Amino acid sequence: MENTRVTYKIIIAGIGPGNPDYMVPLARKAIEGAKALVGGRRALAQYAAGGAAAGQHTMAVTRDIEAVMAFIHEEIREHDVVVMVSGDPGYYSLLDAVKREFPPEYLDVIPGISAMQLAFARLAIPWHDARLVSFHGRQPEREKILYQAGAIIGMLTDAKFTSRTIPPILMECGWSGEARLHICTRLSYDDENIVTIRLREAENYPEAKNGILIVEE
Template identity: 40%
Template sequence: MDHTLIVAGIGPGGREYILPKALSAIENAHYLVGGKRALHDYAGEGQETYPVTGKLSLLAEWLEEKLTIGDVVVMVSGDPGFYSLLPWLKKRFPESPLQVIPGISSVQAAFCLINEPWQGTKWLSFHGRVPEERDTAYEKGKKLAFLTDYEHNPAYIAGYLIKQGWPKETKAAACEHISYENQHISESSLEDMVSLEGFGESVMVVIG
């Protein structure tokens, strides 16, 4: 299997946020993989595409077949190095040549939207998982950033952190649909965020 598996980060999703190198790889791809929104936004005429769903075994079969014919570009949201398909792809195709093109993480973009620096922040995820309690324990001055899901949304996380001892007045922000026309930002205290509705797949920032 000599053809290259190219993993391209598309950033938060909006075209103005994607790196030129990633966009070039996507536009020149013959075989292109991505979420339905990404394929809608970036796939071009003549490209053979495969939408990412929860059935990774079927994706693996498709990739295995196409990699015997040519290079394949896999689009991942945000940056490939932060909770993307990259670990699964490396494990599933260990012998395939690999190229990874970075993207702007949604966490980076969220901090920019609220005009805050992110250095020193612990990046975590509640998207399909729950972080270790030691990682979310309260410390004065501590910064946390979370990827969320519909079960563990910002309202849930705010209540979770308050139960862990975070002061109710702690500053928090939730950002969804970053870089799209329906982008939405909510900034408040943890206490107020407990009542926030929606923001299922979003980025939550907490500044202690």
């Protein structure tokens, strides 16, 4: 598509950590006016404007990314396509896949508030010097989580790498069992929960999955 004149855009809109109050107005405006809307099933249920009955075409994001890209290719011939992604598009989102499929001139990215950003805000911890890594579906390289004096690491977690399984990995990388571990789950929702324990206490503390962990001295 490199030689095609760009008539319509793919708008990658960050929808924040979950609660609609944390979505930036520009993203909300793009979603409300979308003729073609892509997103996770939960996001579509929350934000789609009545689907086909309202003249809006929708596509749920599943493991079949090829189908999602085919939908975007088809829809962009007629109008802009809005792609909703959780948190911020620049941080582990569908933006990677879209960039591999379409040249940059097709893309408009609207940033959002990530769960990682909200976790640091809740704890009033500046994050300009923090190392941010993902244990979501992967394990970071050892050097990225090695202990250093004064270090702070923010971590995405999943069902395998959790508040119980990650601490031993960190201690093997030089972190003291006395380091503080902030366990942040369901951020922005009514049942949001944030607790702070010592790293060594994690094995005896209720396991938290699919959240944010922050470790600091």
